[in-house]
Amino acid sequence: MHRYSDKKINKHNIYLDSDSVPILLPCLFARYTEVAGKKIELIKRKNRNSDLIENVFEEVFIGADASYKICNHLGRFLEWVDKFEGEGNITLSIHTALPQELINDYINEYLITECQSSEAVANQAVNSLKAYYNWLQYFLDNKYKNIGIKSSHIPIARSNSKPSLSVKYLLPQTRELIYQSTSSLLEEIILRNGGELGCRSKENQGFLLKDFNESTQKYKGLLSLFKELKKQPHKEEFKYYLSSLYTKYSRSRFLYIPRYLLEKMEQYFRLERPLTDSNHLFVSNSTNLTRGRCISTKFGTDTFAKTRNKVIKEIQNNPEVYRSYQNIEFTNVYHHLRHSFGTDIFYNLCEGANKHYESITTTSAIYLTTANRLGHKVDGQFSNSVTKSYIHSCGLKEQLLKECSFG
Known part of the structure; x- marks a missing residue:
């Protein structure tokens, strides 16, 4: 997919698929937005007859700068969708029907967390996608999408806006x-x-007890790996297949679980896990109706936030004890554990190959191996930005090691 600003003939942005065929609805929307100078807003208004507050769509006029930003951010979103073309339910051909959860993932997980976009940029993206999907509903009766920045990500976006960005390497x-x-x-x-396997919060649901099949292949579940622990006492790493059913964008991959972590999983299974018929290793131990059911997709996110706040309070109360430790901020999130894992893989591979991390390109074996371990797509147009994020974090890692007594 690619786009360009046609200032001579159509006088608006043109969005093309990989065969250079115009993508009709975004192009029509751009014409409406840039040429007509309008957008569709959801406005609250009091009904004169009932005195009740109603939500109604209205056409409002906007300036050239606003229309440019809306169409530019729509283009960035469509490029992101195109990056995952053919994977799961994410395709350009059905982008108008994407669930709002996925659209909000683009804003919160991709723009704010991964790209470290500022609050202003995130708000522009929200405004753009609201304008587009409101337009689809107003004229084509498309399903309404509730799009916005999550409350948990507002502090992160605001931190990204500051001159000194929060460090996402731990x-x-x-x-x-x-x-x-x-x-x-x-x-x-x-x-x-x-932090040690590079799992996203949602992917923790993918640790299954019994052996399972995917694409005609059979893979070992955790119960089989627990048996290997006893049979092979000198084995230090165990290979586990993370099914595409539980990964982001349906991109499966192998995890390499160190022995001590697998032993902790077995200990949890034997001593702490509630009695349940669930095939998921990690289940809720809550006293409510969720007890014994698979943990939620946000369990990792919520656990990190709770533990992070606890650690920050402990450090604040005992500054002398922790004076040589890295500064932990309220803007650090679960995803930073995964990013730190990826940075370590990237950094260690560079050292092993006796190469400086700034010399690594998107075609190098080091980058491809790191991307594979994290389940990243390596042939997309955003590959270079992902590489740059690891190169930047490798520099941060060396700086932090010098500043802290650990190094």
Whole structure:
């Protein structure tokens, strides 16, 4: 997919698919927005007859600068969708019917968390996608999409707006401090899965007990790996297949679980896990109706936030004890564990190959291996930005090691 601003003939943005065929609805929307100078807004208004507040769509006029930003951000969103063409339910051909959860993932997880976009940029993206999907509903009766920045991501976006960006790389010793501050073995393992396996919060649902099949292949479940622990006492790493059913954008991959982490998983299974018929290793131990059911997709996110706040309070109350530790901020999130894991993989591979991290390109074996371990697509147009984020974090890692006593 590509786009360009046609200032001579059509006088608006043109969005083309990979065969250079115009994508009709975005192009019509751009014409409406840039040439007519309008957008559709959802406005609250009091009904004169009932005195009740109603939500109604209205056409409003906008300036050239606003129309440019709307169409530019729509283009960025369509490029993001095109990046995952053919994977799961994400395709350009059905982008108008994408669930609002996925659209909000683009704003919150991709723009704010991964790209470290500022609050202003995130708000522009929200305004753009609201304008587009409101237009689709107003003229084509498309399903309404509730799009916006999540409350949990507002502090992150605001931190991104500051001259000094919050550091999303956490040193191994900092991660260890966080792991040790959890309230249960389940919470510890879930956070370690982020920092030591590179799992997203949702992907923790993909740890299955029984052996399973995917695409005619059979893969070992955790119960089989627990048996291997006893049969192979000298084996230090165990290979586990993370099914596409539980990964982002349906992109499966292998996880390489270190022995001590697999032992913690077995200990949790034997001693802490509630009795349940669930095939998921990690289940809720709550006293309500969710007990024994698979943990929620946000369990890792919520656990990290709770533990992070606890650690920050502990450091504030005992500054002398932790004076040599890396600074932990309220803007650090679960995803930073995964990013730290990826940075360590990238950094260690560079050292092993005796190459400086700034010399690595998107075609190098080091980058491809790192992308594979994290489940990243490597042939998309955003590959270079992902590489740059690791190069930047490698520099941060070296700087933090010098500043802290760990190095």
